[in-house]
Amino acid sequence: MSKSEVYGFQEMSKTFKELGGDFNTTAERVVTLTTNKAMAVAKDNTPRGQYPDTVEFTTKDGKRVSFKVTQKVGGNLIRSWHTGNLKKTKRKISKEFSNAAEYAMYVNNGHRIVRKGVTIGYVNPQYFLEKGLTVAEQAMDKLFQVEVERLKKKHGL
Template sequence: MSSDFIYDEFLAFANKFHKNLQEETFIVDVMNKLGNLMIREVKMKTPVGKYDNSVFFVSNGKLLVFEAGSTARTGGELRRNWILDGVESTGDGYAVTISNNTEYASYVENGHRKADHSGWVEGQFFLKITMEEILDQLPKIVGPAYEEYLRGFGFS
Protein backbone atom coordinates (compact mmCIF):
# COMPACT_ATOMS: atom_id res chain seq x y z
CA MET A 1 0.00 0.00 0.00
CA SER A 2 1.46 3.26 -1.07
CA SER A 3 0.41 6.64 0.21
CA ASP A 4 1.95 9.85 -0.89
CA PHE A 5 2.38 12.67 1.55
CA ILE A 6 1.46 15.90 -0.19
CA TYR A 7 3.16 18.65 1.74
CA ASP A 8 1.27 21.53 0.08
CA GLU A 9 -2.12 20.04 1.01
CA PHE A 10 -0.97 19.41 4.57
CA LEU A 11 0.37 22.95 4.86
CA ALA A 12 -2.91 24.37 3.55
CA PHE A 13 -4.85 22.27 6.08
CA ALA A 14 -2.50 23.32 8.92
CA ASN A 15 -2.85 26.99 8.03
CA LYS A 16 -6.63 26.71 7.86
CA PHE A 17 -6.64 24.83 11.16
CA HIS A 18 -4.48 27.47 12.83
CA LYS A 19 -6.61 30.30 11.46
CA ASN A 20 -9.84 28.72 12.65
CA LEU A 21 -8.47 27.55 15.97
CA GLN A 22 -9.77 30.43 17.99
CA GLU A 23 -11.84 28.63 20.58
CA GLU A 24 -12.10 31.67 22.82
CA THR A 25 -13.54 33.73 19.98
CA PHE A 26 -16.05 30.95 19.28
CA ILE A 27 -17.10 30.81 22.94
CA VAL A 28 -17.45 34.58 23.24
CA ASP A 29 -19.49 34.69 20.02
CA VAL A 30 -21.83 31.95 21.29
CA MET A 31 -22.13 33.63 24.69
CA ASN A 32 -23.00 36.94 23.01
CA LYS A 33 -25.68 35.15 20.96
CA LEU A 34 -27.05 33.68 24.19
CA GLY A 35 -27.00 37.11 25.82
CA ASN A 36 -28.90 38.66 22.94
CA LEU A 37 -31.41 35.80 23.06
CA MET A 38 -31.83 36.36 26.81
CA ILE A 39 -32.42 40.08 26.24
CA ARG A 40 -35.00 39.42 23.53
CA GLU A 41 -36.85 36.80 25.58
CA VAL A 42 -36.81 38.70 28.89
CA LYS A 43 -38.07 41.85 27.17
CA MET A 44 -41.05 39.94 25.81
CA LYS A 45 -41.86 38.67 29.30
CA THR A 46 -41.25 41.94 31.17
CA PRO A 47 -44.59 43.48 32.14
CA VAL A 48 -45.48 46.97 30.99
CA GLY A 49 -47.40 49.14 33.44
CA LYS A 50 -50.73 50.60 32.45
CA TYR A 51 -51.58 53.78 34.31
CA ASP A 52 -54.88 55.59 34.56
CA ASN A 53 -55.03 59.34 34.90
CA SER A 54 -54.70 59.29 38.72
CA VAL A 55 -51.91 61.25 40.34
CA PHE A 56 -50.67 60.14 43.76
CA PHE A 57 -49.16 62.61 46.15
CA VAL A 58 -48.09 62.34 49.79
CA SER A 59 -48.56 65.43 51.97
CA ASN A 60 -48.03 65.49 55.73
CA GLY A 61 -47.98 61.70 55.81
CA LYS A 62 -51.33 61.36 54.00
CA LEU A 63 -51.84 59.84 50.58
CA LEU A 64 -53.77 62.17 48.29
CA VAL A 65 -55.16 61.03 44.95
CA PHE A 66 -56.12 63.47 42.20
CA GLU A 67 -57.54 62.83 38.78
CA ALA A 68 -55.33 64.37 36.11
CA GLY A 69 -56.74 65.99 33.02
CA SER A 70 -54.70 63.84 30.62
CA THR A 71 -55.61 60.43 29.31
CA ALA A 72 -54.25 57.12 30.55
CA ARG A 73 -50.70 56.18 29.58
CA THR A 74 -48.62 53.06 29.14
CA GLY A 75 -45.26 52.51 30.80
CA GLY A 76 -42.42 50.41 29.45
CA GLU A 77 -39.34 51.77 31.20
CA LEU A 78 -38.58 48.43 32.82
CA ARG A 79 -38.82 46.63 29.48
CA ARG A 80 -36.69 49.21 27.64
CA ASN A 81 -33.85 49.15 30.17
CA TRP A 82 -32.57 45.60 29.63
CA ILE A 83 -28.97 45.61 28.40
CA LEU A 84 -26.29 43.06 27.56
CA ASP A 85 -23.32 43.91 29.78
CA GLY A 86 -20.99 41.51 28.01
CA VAL A 87 -19.09 38.26 28.31
CA GLU A 88 -16.16 37.67 30.62
CA SER A 89 -13.87 34.82 31.49
CA THR A 90 -14.50 33.41 34.96
CA GLY A 91 -11.76 30.98 35.93
CA ASP A 92 -12.50 27.84 33.96
CA GLY A 93 -15.64 29.18 32.24
CA TYR A 94 -17.35 32.20 30.79
CA ALA A 95 -20.27 34.28 32.00
CA VAL A 96 -22.66 36.48 30.10
CA THR A 97 -24.32 39.25 32.08
CA ILE A 98 -27.54 41.08 31.36
CA SER A 99 -28.89 43.78 33.63
CA ASN A 100 -31.65 46.26 34.19
CA ASN A 101 -30.87 49.39 36.17
CA THR A 102 -34.50 50.35 36.68
CA GLU A 103 -34.88 51.10 40.38
CA TYR A 104 -37.93 48.87 40.89
CA ALA A 105 -36.89 45.93 38.69
CA SER A 106 -36.17 43.57 41.58
CA TYR A 107 -39.52 44.36 43.19
CA VAL A 108 -41.45 43.48 40.06
CA GLU A 109 -39.31 40.35 39.53
CA ASN A 110 -39.34 38.99 43.09
CA GLY A 111 -42.42 40.55 44.64
CA HIS A 112 -42.74 43.13 47.41
CA ARG A 113 -44.77 44.25 50.36
CA LYS A 114 -47.60 46.64 49.52
CA ALA A 115 -46.92 50.29 50.27
CA ASP A 116 -49.60 50.33 53.00
CA HIS A 117 -48.16 47.10 54.50
CA SER A 118 -51.50 45.34 53.98
CA GLY A 119 -50.13 42.38 52.05
CA TRP A 120 -47.76 41.06 49.44
CA VAL A 121 -47.58 41.69 45.69
CA GLU A 122 -46.41 38.48 44.01
CA GLY A 123 -43.35 38.66 41.79
CA GLN A 124 -43.59 38.22 38.02
CA PHE A 125 -40.37 36.12 37.78
CA PHE A 126 -39.88 37.12 34.13
CA LEU A 127 -36.08 36.89 34.42
CA LYS A 128 -36.12 33.57 36.27
CA ILE A 129 -38.52 32.05 33.74
CA THR A 130 -36.41 33.34 30.84
CA MET A 131 -33.22 31.85 32.29
CA GLU A 132 -34.90 28.46 32.83
CA GLU A 133 -36.16 28.45 29.24
CA ILE A 134 -32.73 29.38 27.85
CA LEU A 135 -31.05 26.62 29.89
CA ASP A 136 -33.56 24.10 28.49
CA GLN A 137 -32.75 25.26 24.94
CA LEU A 138 -28.97 25.37 25.45
CA PRO A 139 -28.13 22.10 23.64
CA LYS A 140 -30.23 23.18 20.64
CA ILE A 141 -28.44 26.54 20.52
CA VAL A 142 -24.84 25.58 21.21
CA GLY A 143 -24.80 22.21 19.39
CA PRO A 144 -25.40 23.56 15.87
CA ALA A 145 -23.03 26.48 16.49
CA TYR A 146 -20.28 24.06 17.54
CA GLU A 147 -20.90 21.84 14.50
CA GLU A 148 -20.55 24.90 12.27
CA TYR A 149 -17.34 25.81 14.09
CA LEU A 150 -15.93 22.32 13.42
CA ARG A 151 -16.93 22.53 9.75
CA GLY A 152 -14.55 25.49 9.55
CA PHE A 153 -11.73 22.98 10.12
CA GLY A 154 -12.94 20.77 7.31
CA PHE A 155 -14.73 18.27 9.57
CA SER A 156 -18.25 17.35 8.63
Protein backbone atom coordinates in the same frame (compact mmCIF):
# COMPACT_ATOMS: atom_id res chain seq x y z
CA MET B 1 -28.21 40.53 37.41
CA SER B 2 -27.62 37.29 35.62
CA LYS B 3 -24.85 35.65 33.63
CA SER B 4 -24.47 33.27 30.73
CA GLU B 5 -21.34 31.19 31.22
CA VAL B 6 -19.43 28.42 29.47
CA TYR B 7 -17.41 25.88 31.49
CA GLY B 8 -15.25 22.91 30.50
CA PHE B 9 -12.92 24.66 28.07
CA GLN B 10 -10.36 21.87 27.80
CA GLU B 11 -12.73 19.14 26.62
CA MET B 12 -14.74 21.35 24.30
CA SER B 13 -11.64 23.09 22.94
CA LYS B 14 -10.12 19.71 22.05
CA THR B 15 -13.29 18.69 20.20
CA PHE B 16 -13.41 21.94 18.26
CA LYS B 17 -9.74 21.69 17.30
CA GLU B 18 -10.33 18.16 16.02
CA LEU B 19 -13.16 19.56 13.90
CA GLY B 20 -11.04 22.42 12.62
CA GLY B 21 -12.80 25.20 14.52
CA ASP B 22 -11.79 27.82 17.05
CA PHE B 23 -13.46 27.09 20.37
CA ASN B 24 -12.85 30.51 21.91
CA THR B 25 -14.48 32.37 19.03
CA THR B 26 -17.40 29.95 19.04
CA ALA B 27 -17.81 30.15 22.82
CA GLU B 28 -17.81 33.95 22.71
CA ARG B 29 -20.44 33.93 19.97
CA VAL B 30 -22.61 31.37 21.79
CA VAL B 31 -22.40 33.21 25.13
CA THR B 32 -23.31 36.52 23.46
CA LEU B 33 -26.23 34.97 21.55
CA THR B 34 -27.42 33.18 24.68
CA THR B 35 -27.27 36.33 26.79
CA ASN B 36 -29.12 38.33 24.15
CA LYS B 37 -31.79 35.65 23.90
CA ALA B 38 -32.21 35.51 27.69
CA MET B 39 -32.51 39.27 27.93
CA ALA B 40 -35.05 39.35 25.09
CA VAL B 41 -37.22 36.81 26.91
CA ALA B 42 -36.85 38.73 30.18
CA LYS B 43 -37.86 41.95 28.40
CA ASP B 44 -40.85 40.25 26.76
CA ASN B 45 -42.02 39.09 30.20
CA THR B 46 -41.37 42.43 31.91
CA PRO B 47 -44.69 44.07 32.78
CA ARG B 48 -45.59 47.38 31.20
CA GLY B 49 -47.46 49.85 33.36
CA GLN B 50 -50.91 50.76 32.11
CA TYR B 51 -52.29 53.97 33.55
CA PRO B 52 -55.95 55.04 33.39
CA ASP B 53 -57.09 57.89 31.16
CA THR B 54 -59.36 59.28 33.88
CA VAL B 55 -58.27 60.73 37.21
CA GLU B 56 -60.81 60.73 40.04
CA PHE B 57 -60.47 61.91 43.62
CA THR B 58 -62.34 63.56 46.47
CA THR B 59 -61.17 66.95 47.71
CA LYS B 60 -60.82 67.86 51.39
CA ASP B 61 -64.25 69.52 51.38
CA GLY B 62 -65.87 66.31 50.06
CA LYS B 63 -66.31 67.37 46.45
CA ARG B 64 -65.83 64.57 43.89
CA VAL B 65 -63.53 65.58 41.01
CA SER B 66 -62.98 63.67 37.76
CA PHE B 67 -61.13 64.61 34.58
CA LYS B 68 -59.57 63.02 31.50
CA VAL B 69 -55.80 62.88 30.96
CA THR B 70 -53.59 61.63 28.14
CA GLN B 71 -53.28 57.89 28.65
CA LYS B 72 -49.77 56.92 29.63
CA VAL B 73 -48.09 53.58 29.10
CA GLY B 74 -45.11 52.75 31.28
CA GLY B 75 -41.84 51.39 30.06
CA ASN B 76 -39.08 52.43 32.46
CA LEU B 77 -38.58 48.84 33.60
CA ILE B 78 -38.20 47.62 30.01
CA ARG B 79 -35.85 50.47 29.05
CA SER B 80 -33.65 49.63 32.04
CA TRP B 81 -32.40 46.29 30.62
CA HIS B 82 -28.79 46.20 29.44
CA THR B 83 -25.95 43.76 28.85
CA GLY B 84 -22.40 43.97 30.11
CA ASN B 85 -19.18 43.25 28.27
CA LEU B 86 -17.91 39.78 27.51
CA LYS B 87 -15.53 38.62 30.27
CA LYS B 88 -12.96 35.89 29.68
CA THR B 89 -10.74 33.96 32.07
CA LYS B 90 -8.79 30.73 31.61
CA ARG B 91 -11.73 28.72 32.87
CA LYS B 92 -14.84 30.55 31.69
CA ILE B 93 -16.45 33.10 29.41
CA SER B 94 -19.35 35.12 30.76
CA LYS B 95 -21.60 37.99 29.85
CA GLU B 96 -24.05 39.63 32.22
CA PHE B 97 -27.44 41.16 31.67
CA SER B 98 -29.35 43.13 34.26
CA ASN B 99 -32.07 45.62 34.92
CA ALA B 100 -30.90 48.94 36.38
CA ALA B 101 -34.32 50.04 37.66
CA GLU B 102 -34.05 50.12 41.44
CA TYR B 103 -37.46 48.46 41.83
CA ALA B 104 -36.84 45.65 39.29
CA MET B 105 -36.14 42.97 41.91
CA TYR B 106 -39.37 43.82 43.74
CA VAL B 107 -41.41 43.38 40.58
CA ASN B 108 -39.53 40.18 39.69
CA ASN B 109 -39.71 38.61 43.18
CA GLY B 110 -43.00 40.06 44.40
CA HIS B 111 -43.43 42.26 47.47
CA ARG B 112 -45.71 43.28 50.31
CA ILE B 113 -47.80 46.43 50.18
CA VAL B 114 -47.41 48.27 53.47
CA ARG B 115 -49.37 51.33 54.60
CA LYS B 116 -48.58 52.98 57.94
CA GLY B 117 -46.61 49.91 59.04
CA VAL B 118 -49.44 47.47 58.27
CA THR B 119 -49.32 44.94 55.45
CA ILE B 120 -52.44 45.48 53.36
CA GLY B 121 -51.63 43.27 50.40
CA TYR B 122 -49.09 41.46 48.29
CA VAL B 123 -47.97 41.91 44.68
CA ASN B 124 -47.34 38.56 43.02
CA PRO B 125 -43.90 37.91 41.51
CA GLN B 126 -43.43 38.15 37.75
CA TYR B 127 -40.23 36.00 37.52
CA PHE B 128 -39.19 37.62 34.20
CA LEU B 129 -35.49 37.10 35.01
CA GLU B 130 -35.95 33.40 35.74
CA LYS B 131 -37.92 32.95 32.51
CA GLY B 132 -35.01 34.45 30.57
CA LEU B 133 -32.49 32.21 32.34
CA THR B 134 -34.52 29.09 31.62
CA VAL B 135 -34.56 29.90 27.91
CA ALA B 136 -30.82 30.70 28.02
CA GLU B 137 -29.92 27.35 29.56
CA GLN B 138 -31.89 25.51 26.90
CA ALA B 139 -30.57 27.67 24.06
CA MET B 140 -26.88 27.38 24.94
CA ASP B 141 -26.72 23.62 24.39
CA LYS B 142 -28.60 23.94 21.10
CA LEU B 143 -26.34 26.75 19.88
CA PHE B 144 -23.20 24.72 20.61
CA GLN B 145 -24.74 21.70 18.88
CA VAL B 146 -25.48 23.82 15.79
CA GLU B 147 -21.86 25.01 15.78
CA VAL B 148 -20.51 21.45 16.08
CA GLU B 149 -22.78 20.30 13.26
CA ARG B 150 -21.66 23.23 11.11
CA LEU B 151 -18.00 22.26 11.61
CA LYS B 152 -18.71 18.59 10.92
CA LYS B 153 -20.52 19.50 7.70
CA LYS B 154 -17.74 21.89 6.68
CA HIS B 155 -15.15 19.10 7.02
CA GLY B 156 -17.33 16.32 5.60
CA LEU B 157 -17.74 14.40 8.86
